[in-house]
Amino acid sequence: MKNLKINNRFTAELPADTDETNEVRQVKDALFSYVNPTKPSNPELIHASEEVAKLVGISVDEIQSESFLNVFSGKEILEGTRPYAMCYAGHQFGNWAGQLGDGRAINLTEVEHNNDFFTLQLKGAGKTPYSRTADGLAVLRSSIREHLCAEAMHYLGVPTTRSLSLMLSGDQVLRDVLYNGNPAYEKGAIVARVAPSFIRFGSFEMLTARNELKNLKQFVEFNIKYYFSEIKGEPKEQYLQFFQKVADTTREMILHWQRVGFVHGVMNTDNMSIHGITIDYGPYGWLENYDPNWTPNTTDSQNRRYRFGNQPKIAQWNLYQLANALYPLVNEAAPLEKILESFIDKFDKDYKLMMLNKLGLFTSTKSDGSIIAGLEAILQLSETDMTIFFRNLSKIKKSDSVESALEIIKDAFYIPEEITGEILEAWTKWFAIYMERLKTEDLSDESRSTKMNLVNPKYVLRNYMAQLAIDAADKGDYSLVNELYLLLQKPYDEQPEFEKWFAKRPDWARSKVGCSMLSCSS
Structure with a gap:
């Protein structure tokens, strides 16, 4: 990766944890902790995205290099970088959870390429100060789902993090997939994720909850400077514009989720990005039969807080928590409330237009x-x-x-x-x-059909499809991972060679583990 242009703005400008031991603890007055990935014993590249590699400045040839394998499995540290885990808090299933942080994610570095900035992050790379009682690792099953889904969402036109690579660690990881007291060893894996940043609503919540208002002000201004540079004006006005921008991009993201039938499954505030991009692919799913009450998350099966039909309201609720976190800088509730109140009104108007497009009604x-x-x-x-x-x-x-x-x-x-x-x-x-x-409608049948097919995908990553790829990969066969990746790059095209994937969920998948509802276990 000789052409990677390192530019670590986050760690250069924001307060770091002064304790550099990798011990689980409460981290105060800091937005991140330096920590190195756990070295995998025998990493193996399963799949990589050439498009994402080019996006960040990595050549296609470099993907097959030993350096790529070592860096994006966590075995080696890129020269001139210091990996770190971010400190943030959040509301989980509506309840304040306090400090959370990157429990199984480690940011390798920020890079600059073609005047764009990206953060490169490993998921499943080992323990951090935020891992709580967990090991910070990930298994092949969940890593395949994340790798395929992030890229599938991108090609569907849904704002999302990207996935650069999927690797085996060569190590075994103990997981209780059903949370029923029957843990078993699974293959360990690492996904390399790419995003403008991995900053979440919970980052701001943490600072306000701890009354670290100096850090809060610095952090908001850091975000405006680098990610919302079009924002101008007096400080208070800038903070309000920042909140408005986050609300707008969040609304657009949820609209796309509803358009393609995607259910996130874990819309906690620590899983909400300030960039309005889908982040943290855990127990997600696409609607099979149209059911607004469906959630893919077994943990949410009783209350169904994160059900498909509730996603817009949950987004607004999460924005309310962000507004509370920003309030000490604004010191006035009314302008924040105005933005929050307009969220659903704007969403409803956008939703009606989106549904009309899906129906082929363009007037x-x-x-x-x-x-x-x-x-x-x-x-x-x-x-x-x-x-x-x-x-x-x-x-x-x-x-x-x-x-x-x-x-x-x-x-x-x-x-x-x-x-x-x-x-x-x-x-x-x-x-x-x-x-x-x-x-x-004035359009001809042919023109209308063409326009409808640009918003109504033919192929989505149904859970049973991902599970078939997982089952094969567990046996060392990655052909389905490759096939689904190719299929999902053109979800709106007919692709007659892949017609078998344009099918309802098979009966055998209705209640099979991994094919309907899933746990957060990864």
Whole structure:
């Protein structure tokens, strides 16, 4: 990596932990602690993204080098760098958790390339002062899911961290995958993640909770200087603009989640990025059947706080916690409250427009709200695959009958024999309204279909697909990891060679571990 341009702004300008021992502890008056990764015994590269490598200034040839293997497995430290773990706090499942920090993530360095800045981070690289009772390691299963999903989200057009590489550590890691008292050893792995930064809402919460207001002011101004340099004006006005920017990009991110049917599963404030990018891929999932109450997280199965339909409100709740953290700098509640109150109003307007685009309705009428609400209700009458329904909807022509339209989308039904009686009547009524509305659109069927297919993906990383790749990788076969990576680079294209992945979740995957709900265990 001879061409990497090191520029460690975070560690150069912000307060460091003065204790450099790698012991679990409360870290005060600091935003990070220096710590080296745990050296893996026998690292092995499974997969790397050439695109992400180029993004940060690494050549394609260097990916296969020993230096790449050693640096991005944590075996060697890049010259001129000092790895570190960040200190932050957060609310977890709505409850204040106090200090959290990078418990299994270690930032290697910041780099500059083509006038952009990136932080390179290893996930699963070993213990840090923030690991609490854990070992700071990660297993192959969760690492495959993170590597594939981060890149899948990018190609879907969803703001996200990126994944540079996926490696085996050569070590065994003890995990209790179901949290049922039956731990077992699994293959250890490391993912190299890339983002503008890994700064979270919880970073600000920590400083305010500890009354470290001098550090809070310095940290907010650091973020404005380097990540929101377009912000100008008096300090108080800058802080409000900063909060507005974070609220806006967060809203845009959640809108994309709802568009593609993605459920994060762990929307704690320490998992929310100031950049409005998806961060920390744990027990995530895509909706199979359209169910606003579905959560992929077993830990959340009772209260379903982080269910699909609740993600916009949780984003607003998390922003409320960020507003509380920024309040000591603003000393006025009203302007912060105004931004918070406008969040859902703006989201609802954006959501309506997004749904109309998914439906192929590109001009607005008074009846559109009822068409969207009617569809959202009817999709829940019988299990209906969200991805397949919206993708096949683009095949409908204005001249089609209601019966023909129903035939075109029938593959989305998990239990076709249920589409009778009142359920069939409800679908028939909705399609009658939709088909009449479709006729008011000026676009040709072909042009409308093309536009719809730009927002309705054909392929998403369903949990059962990831699990198939995991099962094969456990046996040393990485062909499915490679195949899914290729597939997910073009999620909106037809890709006939991969048509088998345009399918409903198989029955065997309905309750299989890893194919529906997952734990946070990684």
